[in-house]
Amino acid sequence: MAFKRNKIAVIGAGFVGSTTAHWAAQKELGDVVVLDINEGAAIGKSLDLMQAAAVEQFDTNVKGTSNYADIADSDVVIITAGMPRKPGMSRDELVGVNAKIVKDVCDGIKKYAPNSYVIVVCNPMDVMAVYAKQLLGFPRERVLGMGGCLDSARFRANIAEALNVSVKDVTGIVIGNHGDAMMPLVRMASVSGVPLTDLLPADKIAAIVQRTKTGGAEIGGHLKTGSAYYAPSRGAVEMAEAILKDQKRVLPVAVELNGEFGVNDKLMVGVLARIGGKGMEGIIDLKMNADEKAEFDKSVEAVRVLVSALKNVN
Structure with missing residues (x-):
């Protein structure tokens, strides 16, 4: 029987998409397909990456395309396609623009990669993850949002910089909304097991x-x-690799909550x-204290408000 390599489809050949393809190819997670409506960008960047393989010595096939048929049978699909928020653009307007893009993407995934695991990166991530989950109709185990991995990486990097220590020794996670209402879990942050609260005063931690x-x-x-x-x-590729x-990595990711932490309206929240x-x-049952639970509830409400913008999407 012929050996089958893993296959990763990256939707969007912009900076996030092309860099996602780079990390995945370099780590030899499987063959990579980069899809973009700008076929030239997808093909050109993929060809460039294939030529880099000769120097970096990784054996990964990378293909650029604008044809969804090329993502057929992908094991993981990473959605990076979407417009960035422009000056003067409201968040609701951004939801409307990117929802149309995500709908087209999800139509392609349903047709050609119906058994894939989908990781949503495009913004506003909380809303687009919920919308993708609705459109795909996949079980919640197979549609995840990336925000928590990114926010937690920033949290750890900021801690390492403040303490002048290796980021390898820093533990720190961020849950909740991927936005202003995100929730860095200060009580659980540490450096080589030493609580952050023992290493820095409250004002320095607040700044972090x-x-x-x-x-x-x-x-x-x-x-x-x-x-x-x-x-x-890199956060998206961390999830794909897992x-x-x-x-069995324990990672902060956005997942649809079905009663966990008191959330029952199919919101996708970072946990x-x-x-x-x-x-x-499986979702880790974090034992939050009263202050943390109140902050988490506010973060959930921020997601709920953002998701309400979907009602205006045709």
């Missing part, structure tokens, strides 16, 4: 939390045009979940 919440805006402010792409793409290698070969294989 705030910088984490505004991390995307900070990067966007420096770039002037565009947004972050290295860390978001699925493809059945790693800690075990990610393996069956996708989302």
Whole structure:
């Protein structure tokens, strides 16, 4: 019987999509298909990446295309396609624009990769993840949002910088909304097992939390045009790797909640979940104190308000 490699489809050949393909190919997670309505961009970037393989020495096939038939039988599909928020554009307007893109993408996934695991990266991520889940009709185990992996990476990086320690020794997770109402779990953050609260005063920790919440805006402010792409793409590939290698990683990801933490209206909210070969294989029952639960409820409400914008999508 012929050997079948894993197959990863990346939808969108912009900065996030092309960098996602780069990480996945370099890590040899499987063959990669990059799909974009701009076929030239998808093919050109894929060809460039294939030529880099000769230097970096990775054996991965990378193909660029504009044809959804080329994503057939993908094991994981990562949705990065979407427009960035432009100056003066309301969040509701962005929802309307990107919902149309996500609908087309989900139509292609349903037709050609109906058994895939889907990771949503495009913004507003909370809303687009909910919309993709609705459109696809896949079980919640197979549709996940990436935001928590990115936010947690920023949290850990900020802690490491503040303490001048290796980020390898920092533990820190962020749950809830992928936006201003995100919830860095300060009580559970540590460096080599030492609680963050033992290492920094409250005002320094508050500054880290705030910088984490505004991390995307900070990067966007420096770039002037565009947004972050290295860390978001790596977060998505971290999730894909956990699925493809059945790693049973415990990661902060957005998943549809069906009663967990008191959320019953099919919102996709960032929580800690075990990610393996069956996708989302279980939600970790975090024991939040009263203050944390109140903050989490506010974060959930922020997701609920954002998702309400979908009612205006045709």
